[in-house]
Amino acid sequence: MVGEKAKAKINLTLDVLYKRPDGYHEVEMVMQSVDLSDHLLFDERGDDQITLSCNVPYVPLDERNLAYQAAALLKSRYQIRKGVHIKIDKQIPVAAGLAGGSSDGAATLRGLNRLWNLGLSLHDLAKLGAELGSDVPFCVYGGTAIAKGRGEQIERLAVACPLxxxxxxxxxxxxxxxxxxxxxxxxxxxxxxxxxxxxxxxxxxxxxxxxxxxxxxxxxxxxxxxxxxxxxxxxxxxxxxxxxxxxxxxxxxxxxxxxxxxxxxxxxxxxxxxxxxxxxxx
Ligand SMILES: C[C@](O)(CO)[C@H](O)COP(=O)(O)OP(=O)(O)OC[C@H]1O[C@@H](n2ccc(N)nc2=O)[C@H](O)[C@@H]1O
Ligand SMILES: Nc1ncnc2c1ncn2[C@@H]1O[C@H](COP(=O)(O)OP(=O)(O)OP(=O)(O)O)[C@@H](O)[C@H]1O
The missing domain is CATH 3.30.70.890 (GHMP kinase, C-terminal domain)
Structure with missing residues (x-):
């Protein structure tokens, strides 16, 4: 069994530069992780299914969940024939602008990288995360960072501000x-x-x-x-x-x-x- 913390984020800045031909908006944001987290547990299953449970009843437990999508993405990309049960203890408010779902997706990438010994770097995981959502790459790293593109291009900032x-x-x-x-x-x-x-x-x-x-x-x-x-x-x-x-x-x-x-x-x-x-x- 492997456990991961999924931290909430806040935007210290959020700028939109223009609307792109693909419908997304080109952004420039300063993102900051805060000390409010979901906790995820990853448990091997006897079959090759992905199953989820969560303490909050209205969070979807099927392919709509970003943790499910992250597990499915790793399984198909690396031809993993194993299953996993993901238990989400949700503390981050849902649909709040705090990247709760994105952070669960990112924590699943990190957790299954360990559980399935995939040997991927954070950079590899962030690249995969961009396929799941604009906020996922930042959530893979956490900390403080500038996000550009549609939010998926991350430059980490080495700062520590005790606010x-x-x-x-x-x-x-x-x-x-x-x-x-x-x-x-x-x-x-x-x-x-x-x-x-x-x-x-x-x-x-x-x-x-x-x-x-x-x-x-x-x-x-x-x-x-x-x-x-x-x-x-x-x-x-x-x-x-x-x-x-x-x-x-x-x-x-x-x-x-x-x-x-x-x-x-x-x-x-x-x-x-x-x-x-x-x-x-x-
Ligand atoms: C508002 C923020 O949370 C700021 O951190 C993010 O920009 C949103 O990130 P997110 O929830 O991961 O967003 P996605 O799941 O990628 O996109 C949801 C929807 O938001 C819109 N969207 C998102 C990001 C972006 N740069 N431009 C957009 O127009 C698109 O309509 C998209 O269909
Ligand atoms: N693991 C998850 N936790 C919560 N919601 C999820 C999850 N996976 C998918 N969702 C769906 O995503 C929707 C948005 O929830 P979420 O908490 O991710 O929003 P958010 O904090 O506004 O995200 P962001 O800041 O990235 O836009 C929810 O209504 C829910 O149906």
Whole structure:
């Protein structure tokens, strides 16, 4: 039996440069793993089937699940005649903009690489992951990274910033395809300063990091769900140094430079939402 942690991610920046002929959007994003994880266990089976179980009832357990898809991809690409049972202990909120499914897919690539002794590098796994979804390659590595292309081209950043993050996942979910579908690239008013964010992370300067937070999908999702903008404002009112929507939403996060401050924001927001998480940069 092999176990893997699947970490959630937040977008510190998310910029869209243009819409591509293949329908995807060319992006430039700074991604950050946070200390909120699903746990996956991989157990050999007597037959060659892929089976799944999960503690959350509404997560699909068939080929729609990215963990299933990752296992099927490895099996067919490397002609593996073994089966596996994947047990997912889900802690990351679903359809939240935190790459929960993508991270489970990435953890499955890493876990089965070990269980089946495939000898693949993280680079090989990230390349395979790009076939599963735009966020999967980043999730294979984790940490802090710049993502380009449709999100699958990863440049890792060697930075370590001990910032605290309070996440609020509203009770509804958002479809990433709908948000990108409603985006009008020509109408984007301000683009995040990606290079400025990278510089700020390298300097380890919390004020500068917070001043460079930006996500061009915010205005699209905020237009669909106006309460999200109020949620972002309450983060600041309760003491966050800065706040942003992650990915296509609807999760909004606030940043604090000390645990005690993050704890105060967490306590204040728990009155408003059932799903509030106190976490930190990894
Ligand atoms: C919003 C983010 O989470 C930011 O990290 C990602 O860009 C989305 O990553 P993801 O969920 O892995 O996305 P995918 O499963 O590859 O794509 C879902 C849908 O989002 C849209 N999509 C996604 C990525 C991208 N660069 N441009 C797009 O237009 C496409 O309509 C696509 O069909
Ligand atoms: N392992 C998985 N965990 C959760 N959802 C999954 C998984 N595999 C597939 N899904 C499907 O994917 C949909 C999106 O869920 P997910 O949690 O991956 O969204 P997300 O955090 O917004 O992802 P991203 O940030 O990559 O766009 C769910 O509605 C679910 O049906």
């Amino acid at each position: 605290w993050v309070v996440l609020v996942k509203p009770s509804f979910s958002v479809s990433t395809a709908d948000v990108y579908g409603n985006l009008r690239v020509q109408e984007i008013k301000t683009h995040p300063d990606t290079k400025g964010m990278i510089r700020s992370l390298a300097e380890g300067n919390p004020e500068a990091i917070v001043s460079h937070l930006g996500n061009v999908l915010e205005s699209v999702t905020f237009q669909m769900y106006p309460d999200l903008e109020k949620l972002k404002q309450s983060m600041i009112r309760f003491g966050a140094m800065g706040a942003l929507m992650s990915g296509s939403g609807p999760t909004v996060y606030g940043i604090a430079d000390r645990e005690s401050k993050a704890q105060r924001i967490y306590n204040a927001l728990r009155g408003f939402s059932r799903e509030v998480y106190l976490t930190r940069f990894l």
